[in-house]
Amino acid sequence: MWKEIILWAHAVFGTLGVLAAVWLFVEVLNISETNKIRIRYSSVITAVFMWLSFILAGYWYVTWYPADKTIILAGPWKWAHEFFMEVKEHIFFMILLLGTYLPIAVHTTNPLSDKRVRRMILVIAALIALLGLLMDGFGAIIIMGVKLGLLPPF
Amino acid sequence: MEEKSMGKYAVGFGLSAAIMNVVSSLLVVAKEEYAPLMNWMKAALGHHWTTQGAIVMGSFLLLGIILSNPAIGKKWNAERLGNVILVSVVLGGLILMGFFLNEL
Numbered sequence: 598m599w600k601e602i603i604l605w606a607h608a609v610f611g612t613l614g615v616l617a618a619v620w621l622f623v624e625v626l627n628i629s630e631t632n633k634i635r636i637r638y639s640s641v642i643t644a645v646f647m648w649l650s651f652i653l654a655g656y657w658y659v660t661w662y663p664a665d666k667t668i669i670l671a672g673p674w675k676w677a678h679e680f681f682m683e684v685k686e687h688i689f690f691m692i693l694l695l696g697t698y699l700p701i702a703v704h705t706t707n708p709l710s711d712k713r714v715r716r717m718i719l720v721i722a723a724l725i726a727l728l729g730l731l732m733d734g735f736g737a738i739i740i741m742g743v744k745l746g747l748l749p750p751f
Numbered sequence: 752m753e754e755k756s757m758g759k760y761a762v763g764f765g766l767s768a769a770i771m772n773v774v775s776s777l778l779v780v781a782k783e784e785y786a787p788l789m790n791w792m793k794a795a796l797g798h799h800w801t802t803q804g805a806i807v808m809g810s811f812l813l814l815g816i817i818l819s820n821p822a823i824g825k826k827w828n829a830e831r832l833g834n835v836i837l838v839s840v841v842l843g844g845l846i847l848m849g850f851f852l853n854e855l
Binding site: 676 | 797
């Protein structure tokens, strides 16, 4: 039961992290004195969601993934592990680095007065959102690898 | 005057994130290609991925503190830092994808 809950929760928090990054992106595009506080909140929320996703995904990966890995490697979509899982588990570190840096960048700069700071924050938020979506896609392929590995041979 | 909108922590931790994006990918290649390193990483914290996470995030914090130096901060502006971060993600991603594609 915990296996399924944690697997589900890591994807939910990752998706919420993507949504928070998109929220921040839109706020920065429309920056003014009135939404500065929301930009600060959304940067922290992005980081918190990504860390929650990372901790849950890491626990699941270390504890339960070896069984799924065996199934994938014995099935027809071996590359679901050999490429997609290998890349996914390591690209996530980039999301974590960017997600941790995002609130530092937002809280220690003045995006309202400098267009170049706004651009930098937009780049970071966009990278987090795009990498997060990439993780979702890779996760779907990995799940398919497990499903196909469980099917009887044709 | 252009650099005033960037604090020293924004520059220091931004550079640290960019460096660690690439170093993390290089560490993946190193551990996959050099068995003693992989074995050490497995033994250190029980799983190579857990050890990699601790190394990457620990180094990010340490490097960020070291690079949060006003002298370094004066040499950087947000445009340049944003470009470096973008390039580091693309480069780190290409290293990872290229390596594992080659391993198929």
